[in-house]
Amino acid sequence: MSDPRKIYIETYGCQMNVNDTEVVFAILARHGYVRTEEMDEADVIMANTCSVRDNAEQRIWGRIEVFNLQKRARPGVVVGILGCMAERLKDKLLETRKVDLVAGPDAYRRLPEMLAAVRPDSPQIDVALSRDETYADISPVRTDRNGVSAFISIMRGCNNVCSYCVVPYTRGVERSRDPRTIVREACEVFSQGYKEVTLLGQNVDSYCWKEEGRPDVSFADLLEMVSQVSPELRVRFATSNPQDISDAVLETMARHENICKHIHLPVQSGSNRMLEKMRRRYTREWYLERVARIREILPGCGLTTDVIAGFCSETEEDHLLTLSLFEKVGFDTAFMFQYSERPGTIAARKYPDDVDPATKTRRLNEIIALQNRKSLESYRADIGKRFKVLVEGPSKKNPDELCGRASNNKMCVFPGLPSLKPGDYVEVEVTGCTSATLLCKLTDA
Ligand code: SAH
Ligand code: SF4
Ligand code: F3S
Numbered sequence: 001m002s003d004p005r006k007i008y009i010e011t012y013g014c015q016m017n018v019n020d021t022e023v024v025f026a027i028l029a030r031h032g033y034v035r036t037e038e039m040d041e042a043d044v045i046m047a048n049t050c051s052v053r054d055n056a057e058q059r060i061w062g063r064i065e066v067f068n069l070q071k072r073a074r075p076g077v078v079v080g081i082l083g084c085m086a087e088r089l090k091d092k093l094l095e096t097r098k099v100d101l102v103a104g105p106d107a108y109r110r111l112p113e114m115l116a117a118v119r120p121d122s123p124q125i126d127v128a129l130s131r132d133e134t135y136a137d138i139s140p141v142r143t144d145r146n147g148v149s150a151f152i153s154i155m156r157g158c159n160n161v162c163s164y165c166v167v168p169y170t171r172g173v174e175r176s177r178d179p180r181t182i183v184r185e186a187c188e189v190f191s192q193g194y195k196e197v198t199l200l201g202q203n204v205d206s207y208c209w210k211e212e213g214r215p216d217v218s219f220a221d222l223l224e225m226v227s228q229v230s231p232e233l234r235v236r237f238a239t240s241n242p243q244d245i246s247d248a249v250l251e252t253m254a255r256h257e258n259i260c261k262h263i264h265l266p267v268q269s270g271s272n273r274m275l276e277k278m279r280r281r282y283t284r285e286w287y288l289e290r291v292a293r294i295r296e297i298l299p300g301c302g303l304t305t306d307v308i309a310g311f312c313s314e315t316e317e318d319h320l321l322t323l324s325l326f327e328k329v330g331f332d333t334a335f336m337f338q339y340s341e342r343p344g345t346i347a348a349r350k351y352p353d354d355v356d357p358a359t360k361t362r363r364l365n366e367i368i369a370l371q372n373r374k375s376l377e378s379y380r381a382d383i384g385k386r387f388k389v390l391v392e393g394p395s396k397k398n399p400d401e402l403c404g405r406a407s408n409n410k411m412c413v414f415p416g417l418p419s420l421k422p423g424d425y426v427e428v429e430v431t432g433c434t435s436a437t438l439l440c441k442l443t444d445a
Helices: 015-029 054-073 084-089 091-095 108-117 167-171 179-191 219-227 247-255 272-277 284-297 316-329 346-350 357-380
Strands: 006-011 044-049 078-083 101-103 124-126 149-153 196-200 234-238 262-264 302-309 333-338 386-394 401-406 411-415 425-433 437-442
Touching: 006 015, 015 044, 015 078, 015 108, 015 149, 015 196, 044 054, 044 084, 054 078, 054 084, 078 084, 078 108, 084 091, 084 101, 084 167, 091 101, 101 108, 108 124, 149 179, 179 196, 179 219, 196 219, 219 234, 219 247, 247 284, 272 316, 284 316, 302 316, 302 357, 316 357, 333 357, 357 425, 386 411, 386 437, 411 425
Parallel strands: 006 044, 044 078, 078 101, 101 124, 149 196, 196 234, 262 302, 302 333, 411 437
Antiparallel strands: 386 401, 386 425, 401 411, 425 437
C-alpha cells in the first residue's frame, strides 16, 4: 500500500463545526489518514462549511476555486465539502464539477468508504440526516493550538424553527448524547492536560437524555455531572436560549465554582413584533426578566448576545427597541449581523426581505456603536477587581505577556513569569482595559 494519505480541512462557522472537524479527523485516523495543516501536501482537501448567512457561503465558493488550483497542479487530489453547505446544496455542489465529495453533518462515519470510492468520473455524496447520530463513541482529535480548552458536543440538530434560520434544515432534528459518554470525554481530555471544556449545542437548555427505568437527565443534571470531573476542570457551555434557560441551570452554576459564570443568550431583537415574526418563543419582557434573574443568582456573570439588524418589515421603531434593550442590558460583547435571507426558511417563504441594504447597514452600525460604548463600560467596571484566570498562552499582541480568560469569559492579559505555562491558574488584578481586553497584573496572593 502507499503512504498514509494526508488530509487537510478548513473549518468555517460555529464551534460545533470546529468539533465536527475533530470528529472527522478521528474517523479518518482509524482508516490510516493523517492530518496536515499544509494544503500543498494534502491528498484530500476539504472545507467544513457554514450556511448561516449568504456571505459565509460566498467565502466557500472562493475556497473551492483555490482548492481546484491544487487539483490542477496535482491531479488525483480530492476536493470535499462537508457540513451545512453540503447539506443545503447537495448535488448542486457536484454539478460544478469542482467537488469530488459532498458529506452532510450526519454522514461522517461513511467518509472513509466514500473517499475510497471517489474517482474522477464518480464523485460521492451522502447528505442523509439522522434521528440518532451523535458520534458518541468517537474521541475527537483535538485541533486547538494550546491544549487547554476543548469542545464537547452534547447534542446535535435543532428543534426550533426560528423563521430566519437555516440550521434546522442543515443539521436535522435535535438529539441528545448519552451523558456517560460526555462525562467520559471530559475525563479523557482532563487526563490529557486540558483544563476547560465547552459543552456545545444549538439550545443546550433543551438537552434531555431519556432511558427506560431511569430518571431523565436534564442540562442542569449534566452540568452538575461534568463539574464533578475535577474542581480543576472549568466548564463552559453555549448556546442558551432565552425561553428555555431555567433557574435550575442558574442555581447549578452558582453551586460550582468551576462552572464559569458566563452566559451567551442571543436576543436577536428588542421588539416583540420582530421576535414573534422570527418565531422566537419569548418576549422582550421575558428576556429582561431572565437577565434580572441571572444577575440576582449569579452576580458578576458575563453576558453576551447575538442580534440581527433589518429582519423582514423591521421599522425604525422596532430598531429603536433593539437599541434600548442593548442600552438597558449592557452586554459585555455581542455578535451583530444584518439579516441575510436563507432559501427554504419560513421567512424566505413568507416574508419579503424588504429592508433596503443601506438601512440594514446603518441600523447594524448603530447597534455596533452603542455596543462598543457598552463593552467599554462593562470592561471598565472590572477595573480593581481580582479574577482567577486560566492561562491560555502568549498574548497575541505582545509575546512577553500572557493571556487567559476570567470566569466571566473576558480576555485578560498580564506580564508573564518564566514559571507560568498554559493550563496554569493565576490570580490577577485588573488595572486597565480596552473594550475587548482586561489589562491586569499578577497578584502576590
Ligand atoms: N442556536 C443559536 C444560534 C445559531 S446561529 C441560537 O438560537 O441562538 C448564530 C447566530 O447567527 C444567531 O444567533 C443569529 O443571530 C445569526 N443568524 C442566524 N440566521 C441568520 C440570518 N438568516 N441572517 C443573519 N443572521 C443570522
Ligand atoms: Fe437557529 Fe433558532 Fe435553532 Fe438557534 S434555536 S439554531 S437560531 S432555529
Ligand atoms: Fe453555520 Fe451550520 Fe454552525 S450553518 S453556524 S456551521 S450549525
